[in-house]
Amino acid sequence: MDFNFRVNDIFSNEITILTKELLPEQYLSMGMSARLDCINKVNTVLDEIGWASAKAQGLLKPITSGGKLKDSEHILYLLVDPGTSNGRGSVVGLLKIGRKKLFMFDLAGYQHEVEPLCILDFYIHESKQRTGCGKRLYEYMLKHQNVLPRQLAIDRPSEKFLTFLYKHYGLEHILPQMNNFVIFDGFFDCDSGDN
């Protein structure tokens, strides 16, 4: 995904963590005009990749945009490829997470009020799918959050994502829920914020 500015100037690492400030860490200490310029560009990137993700999932509206991230406590991991577009860099994918208060059923049918980390949006550009980019982004998030794959709740996973979770993490047995979130066997074996 190319932009009319140098992606590498804004995102200097392969994976950048973004939160409501819409600023990569190295920009936080910069002057006002550099920060505003960066926020505008990050906003453009998130709006565009948010739409691409929505289209890929057959959604009418994006789950991710600059404005939505700004108004949330969500954490977004953005993957770039610095070696493309004549050295300008391109944006490859996103993974967005956040905590949500949910009622979840365990295998025995007991309901629990929990506040687990949830996967809210996950997208890799079509030109890069099935080349390991999704795994790279997911692994980075798991380490950064110090969580196991089975501790996460997933908001309406697509078939591709379910296949991904089975292939890379052996997640297979879904615990049926009354909401749109999917959790797997083992979710309640560890501390997932159960009240």
Ligand code: ACO
């Ligand atoms: N069909 C079936 N399985 C797929 C497909 C596909 N088209 N694409 C990826 N997978 C699964 C398979 O298990 C695949 O292994 P295989 O190629 O050996 O069969 C594995 O993922 C590949 O792993 P990665 O290369 O690391 O994954 P990728 O970079 O493709 O990222 C992702 C996975 C994010 C699901 C990507 O395919 C994508 O963006 N899909 C479209 C959008 C989408 O469905 N996002 C998830 C929405 S749900 C949510 O966000 C909560």
